[in-house]
Amino acid sequence: MTHPLNVIVATDCGSTTTKAILIEKVGEEYRQTYRGEAPTTVEAPFEDVTRGVLNAIAEIEELSGRTILEGDRIITPNQSAQGDPKRGVDIYVSTSSAGGGLQMMVTGVVQNMTGESAQRAALGAGAIVIDVLASNDGRLPYEKIERIRTMRPDMILMSGGTDGGAVTHVVEMAEYIAAADPRPRFGSTYRLPLVYAGNTDARPQIKTILGEKTALDFADNIRPVLERENLAPARNKIHDLFLEHVMQQAPGYKKLIEMAGAPIMPTPAAVGVIMETIAKREGINLIGVDIGGATTDVFSVFNGLFNRTVSANLGMSYSISNVLAEAGLDNIMRWVPFTIDEQTLRNRIKNKMVRPTTIPQSLDELQIEHAIAREALRLALIHHKSLATGLKGIQQERTISDVFEQRTSGKTLIDLLKLDLIVGSGGILSHAPRRIQSMLMMVDAYEPLGVTTLSVDSIFMMPHLGVLSTVNEQAATDVFIRDCMVYLGTCIAPIGQGKDGERCADYEIALPDGRIEKGQLAFGDLKLFALTREQQATVTMQPAKQVDLGNGPGQSFTKTVQGGVVGLMLDGRGRPLQLPGEQAARVAMLTRWYQAVGLYPKGS
Template sequence: MTAVPGAPDSPAPPLTVIVATDCGSTTTKAILIEKIGDEYRQTYRGEAPTTVEAPFEDVTRGVLNAIAEIEELSGRKILDGDRIITPNRAAQGDPKTGVDIYISTSSAGGGLQMMVTGVVQNMTGESAQRAALGAGAIVIDVLASNDGRLPHEKIERIRSMRPDMILMSGGTDGGAVTHVVEMAEYVAAAEPRPRFGATYKLPLIYAGNKDARPQIASVLGDKTALVITENIRPVLERENLAPARDKIHDVFLEHVMQQAPGYKKLIDMAGAPIMPTPAAVGVIMETIAKRERLNLIGVDIGGATTDVFSVFGGVFNRTVSANLGMSYSISNVLAEAGLANIMRWVPFTIDEQALRNRIKNKMVRPTTIPQTLDELQIEHAISREALRLALIHHKSLATALKGVQQERTISDVFEQQQSGRTLIDMLKLDLIVGSGGILSHAPRRIQSMLMMVDAYEPLGFTMLSVDSIFMMPHLGVLSTIDEKAATDVFVRDCMIYLGTCVAPIGQGQEGEVCAECEIAFPDGRTVREPLKYGDLKRYPLELGKKASVTLKPAKTVNAGAGPGAAVTREVHGGVVGLLLDGRGRPLQLPKDDAARVAALTKWFNAVGLYPTCDQ
């Protein structure tokens, strides 16, 4: 494997030309990043079908095809047959040949599918789930001693699921070992076989009570490829997820990916460890949040799954809703949200059966795109529910530690605070980042912005942005070797700032004044007008420009500083601008069908969401 330039033991010069690929389940996407002056920019992009299945059964074919497209567009010679030319030959006077490093991420073959075990389901079981999700896995089941399943049911479940890897946790260091060993015996009895590769043992990472390690090794050492690491819950009051996450990445690279067609060649081609795509997206989200000191929520909504990432107070969490997506899983969105919740976002009257048929057609033909405005509005309605449900799922897992005793004051009793509360505080949220086809490729950017505003109902002052062409995975793996290059490209080429949403918290009768607003624009103009319940207003505010917004809310309305308290904040512009949302929080749509359609039509027309909603 090529040495990573810039590593402590490498005298190589800084990176100037980088090629990165993301091997998805259907498409392999390649980007070229070059240093221009003092900053890094994404310059060319290519893509090709992923080639893990027959007749090719070699993932590197798709990679080389995608890079060949970059070669053609850029005029740079990158390939020498089936080999990527590294390092860049600029030092030898040949500036248009080769690249400094090739890096990649992958979710081909269905991504990394894991099963996790714990002793107590909502304690060590949840900690293990957070560790696996943070490493980029899809968690297909959580087994625990107290999950209500009988021993034979657990054994059958382990045997039938065929995960790529198992993560075992359980017990604090120095505690009882009985239940941890019991779970190991269930795994041993199941003798699980991995999805890929008939000749190798299933990787199993043990990250539980250190006192149980000898017994775990005795029970599972011969039946699995056992890896032992630090306890993810050494004491009740603290989680230690990083060592387990690192081991998951290592085992994914060394065992799981070695079994998939062509991955051994891909690993040899790459100049840095290959990462699971969701893990790489999480890395760049976490990097940006810490660099800018932001609380953020990121979402990647795909055809089969919806990933949600959050960083609050420096704490990173990721969840994957494996049954919520916009094509393969679109019927699951219908089942989980219910037809009424989807129909409430459709700005025209439609027969229930006709809507069901359109949703089923999308599942049957997942690669189709909307051909009419009606079809586009229906897809956008479904996406709002997928995003909303995925955030609810995320909030339930992104929590403070459960089972921890806390000192309490009398005020805590009245506030009903307890361990296990969600870490997601929408009033402290600074930025929402959207990604995935429905958001990145919406015909108009205001459509992406309002989908996220309607689904997430941000409170107070919140910035929104989208990933322009889905290059966050490439930048995530790049950030592990050159953070400046990754953040330069993320800010300048990847992230498209949509603008700021200002949403007071409270409810009232339509037409009543929610807050008095004063907006001081950078060109010297000042707008003073009331924001009424039921209003949705959009003001142009260019990217890179700032305005000062003062809200004087009604007595029962909270603009972020408490009921009735005035707030003045500096807001950032974007390609959409400034959105004032007076529809109330929590957001409630009219129950009557005609009133709902009228309200949606008014809102959508007010912000220019579609060419026309008067149907």
């Protein structure tokens, strides 16, 4: 960059809403000053993503008094050198998941070995994986061909085989793809991008079979040897092809790419960048979640290993009916703190799917959405755990028949007892009317163990900061620390179960003002203590003999914890969390919990 970046405008084109933020240099640091949003316009009647972008930026113009647009053009660079400090911006950057994001199909030889490695590579590049095809996935050849033909992905990633190994299975899969002759989702005139990242020995045959039928590109083998995954080259190649091919076909993206001063990133990839940055900077284990209208992305960094999964069918507007289908009505009903009949609940969920941009108008509607969000978050974490695993198929004595029977299983890397931080992002968490609601949604869905800090993205700007960090890391970091992350507080959750009202643990909390809070935490209790982000408290707990706080059953523990805008939460509800089956008892228990954290007035 030749000129300094003092004024930056960034947008995130989501499936439902396009969000714009203005970042300005104030003194020596960068701050987020104004934001605007508008409905995304990738679909009919507009079919031009830039309309929503310009509408969101127009809102920032109105609020800030700065002239940013000249017709349909963003004024860059900033005109302050020409004597008008309130005209123009230095750079415009953007992320996007509009139009359903990047939809990919991946192929491997063994489903839970190279197939899963390919899936991880695609997910890490910000893609939604619509299917995983493998030689041993149990489908007949004609079923595979039919599937490839009907799915219409934006891109295919082929993997399989270690370097120097057999090529027959990989070549067979290429022949299925050639027979299917798949058409891309957008743009009928161009060839489908295909990345081959399998056994290098098979490249000449792959080129012969698919070179004419697809826009073929090669990347280093994802699994060069069984003991090692090499995902970065394939991820980078996917990202490049996404910009070159897929983005060019989506309505209005050509214009958007020309407007932007840096490559457009898929929203999930941008959020992943910022999550990895936090974990590395602070040396912690974290789980991050971005719950959107169509998808829920989960990110984790454990012992420096980054993983991302996308649950393409779990979201709060377009995919809300899928949450109902996957979780089941009973699982959603168990979080609703009032009596409601099944049909009314179903109707409300369907209404949201039909009108995805509406927001709750009453407390009842809000609580139903929060109940659905808990289930979407819970299911997305289960999905993430199943994919964030160690490498499968190594360090075990097995025969080839075991491989094809899929008896192998990598151990999940997600250990909730070693988790330091949960970061929540997305409309339902960022825009909850009260921060305690966000904290409770994440605690109920994730059931953290032991001591965990929780935070939320203040106004949903992680994607913007992820793409900004590729241009100016200081600006992204400044805004992230000062304006983006809102620390909610710390949750201490003993592991174990007991009868409601029985002793779970005795606690002693040394508060910063010198007071000592002593008491007993019973099973079924939630307790909240005021403790700000700047304050620390030392908590000593002596659990009942069957209860574990991380040091073993019955062992006491002492820990100094940080507060937040909500404070310190002691969660005595037991792990795993169980709610009464009978509706009246369940509603009474939920009401009790909400009263304990100040969401309901006592006696209501």
